[in-house]
Amino acid sequence: MFRVxxxxxxxxxxxxxxxGVDLRNRRCDYKRFETLHYPCxxxxxxxxxxxxxxxxxxxxxxxxxxxxxxxENEFPVLPDLSTWKVPLTTxxxxxxxxxxxxxxxxxxxxxxxNEMNIREKSDGKRCGLYRLNGHxxxxxxxxxxxxxxxxxxxxx
Numbered sequence: 001m002f003r004v005x006x007x008x009x010x011x012x013x014x015x016x017x018x019x020g021v022d023l024r025n026r027r028c029d030y031k032r033f034e035t036l037h038y039p040c041x042x043x044x045x046x047x048x049x050x051x052x053x054x055x056x057x058x059x060x061x062x063x064x065x066x067x068x069x070x071x072e073n074e075f076p077v078l079p080d081l082s083t084w085k086v087p088l089t090t091x092x093x094x095x096x097x098x099x100x101x102x103x104x105x106x107x108x109x110x111x112x113x114n115e116m117n118i119r120e121k122s123d124g125k126r127c128g129l130y131r132l133n134g135h136x137x138x139x140x141x142x143x144x145x146x147x148x149x150x151x152x153x154x155x156x
Contacts, residue, residue, distance in 0.1 A: 001020065001021070001022050002020070002021040002022075002023070002042075002045075002046040002049065003018055003019075003020055003021075004018065004019050004020075004021055004042040004045050004046060005017070005018045005019075006018070006019075019042045021033075021042050021043055021045075021046040023043070023046055023047070023052070023057070026057065028040055028042050028043055029042075030042055033057075037058075037059035037061065037062075038058060038059065038062060039054050039057045039058065043057060127140045127142075128140075129142065129143065130142055
């Protein structure tokens with residue numbers, strides 16, 4: 001059993017991480033050793049500490065011999081495409097127009113609404129100048145009397 005503390009790549013203000021390594025049971029708290037059956041940096045550090053060959057912890061899947069066995073089989077060559085016997089289609093594919101998106105309109109949201117999306121009832125439109133109900137800034141009856149503010153079109 002070993003406790004390996006990472007010191008390389010240590011950033012100031014963040015405590016260094018520490019991982020437990022059990023070489024006998026082939027376990028590391030980092031979990032890469034058990035998952036991939038390949039030694040992580042913590043296992044390599046533990047092996048270096050006790051002068052063990054780290055290659056004994058590499059699974060047989062990663063060896064060159066096993067890799068060459070995968071490629072020793074020959075892949076069959078496909079015959080010429082013109083000699084293939086393809087049956088004629090006895091049906092006609094018809095697209096489902098119901099699932100097509102209308103390209104002329106804006107995409108519709110498919111989000112599910114909940115109680116957070118319910119808006120409280122407001123008093124209606126309010127004027128941007130005087131905060132009065134029932135009209136907006138453009139139709140404000142007091143607009144012509146207001147001096148000093150102008151809209152984007154140059155009118156007062």
